[in-house]
Amino acid sequence: MTRIADLRISELLTARLCHELIGPVAAVESGVELLLDQPLNLDQEALALAADSARRASARLQFYRFAYGLGGEGRAAGPPPFELAASYFATTRIACHYAEGVRILAPAEQKLGCNLLLVGGEALVRGGKLVLDAVGDEMHLDAAGEAARLAPEQLDALLLKTPVEALTPRTVQTYFTGLLARTRGRHLLIEAAEPGRLRVRSAALTV
Numbered sequence: 550m551t552r553i554a555d556l557r558i559s560e561l562l563t564a565r566l567c568h569e570l571i572g573p574v575a576a577v578e579s580g581v582e583l584l585l586d587q588p589l590n591l592d593q594e595a596l597a598l599a600a601d602s603a604r605r606a607s608a609r610l611q612f613y614r615f616a617y618g619l620g621g622e623g624r625a626a627g628p629p630p631f632e633l634a635a636s637y638f639a640t641t642r643i644a645c646h647y648a649e650g651v652r653i654l655a656p657a658e659q660k661l662g663c664n665l666l667l668v669g670g671e672a673l674v675r676g677g678k679l680v681l682d683a684v685g686d687e688m689h690l691d692a693a694g695e696a697a698r699l700a701p702e703q704l705d706a707l708l709l710k711t712p713v714e715a716l717t718p719r720t721v722q723t724y725f726t727g728l729l730a731r732t733r734g735r736h737l738l739i740e741a742a743e744p745g746r747l748r749v750r751s752a753a754l755t756v
Contacts (some may be wrong), residue, residue: 558713558728562617563722597621608636616663617725630659634666634681642676643669643694650683652687655714661733664726665690667751668707670699671722673734687749697747699739707737707749 612633627633631647638645651662662681669679669692675696705711706724709731716724730737730751740748 558716558721558725560715561718562725565718565721566613566617569613605640608633608640612637612663616660616667622730630656630663634663638666638670638679640671643673644678646678648678648680651681651688654683654688657733658683661751662688662690662727662733664722664729665751667722668699668703668726668749669747670704672699675689677745686753690749692739692747692749695745699747704739707739716746 551655574724591687591748598727615627615630615676617634628636629652629708630654634645634647645664645666647662652658656669662683665688666679666681669681669690672692673679673694675695677692677697682689682691686692702711702717702720702721706716706720707727709727711720711724729735732756733751735751736754738750738752740750
């Protein structure tokens with residue numbers, strides 16, 4: 550049963566990742582096709598489109614490699630996580646502040662932090678600001694923006710209340726974040742402090 554659950558989560562995360570990359574990769578393809586149509590007269594607009602889309606695809610791939618991959622199991626390869634997060638959210642309507650208190654944490658903790666950022670991104674469908682910070686052994690994410698909220702099914706998945714067989718591409722990210730927190734000996738607490746603001750805290754599990 551565990552292997553079946555792992556397989557389903559992997560399939561859903563893969564589907565999500567492919568969905569994230571379809572847009573920028575298709576834009577690169579369009580830019581290249583424009584250039585091929587007029588090889589003797591390079592179109593600067595087409596070049597800019599292809600280059601910008603390639604940067605977006607690269608930023609997303611590098612961020613997801615750390616957030617979903619083995620980057621948190623030891624010394625992270627490539628740019629530090631705060632740079633990966635900055636590049637990822639630079640292509641969105643969301644401003645991201647990755648505080649110094651998180652930057653000094655072990656890679657495994659920052660991997661959880663990056664997934665919390667993705668959860669916050671889910672809550673800010675109309676844009677806004679994310680602040681990821683840590684005090685002592687507790688990490689917290691603040692998401693502020695118009696109508697900042699997670700759907701009930703996303704909240705259930707974040708708290709691991711959703712059966713694996715009921716997960717969807719929309720809820721798998723929040724479920725994976727909750728699962729990651731549990732493997733780190735933590736649980737997640739959700740607070741809606743005021744309209745337009747959501748806070749998720751990662752606290753140590755108590756025996």
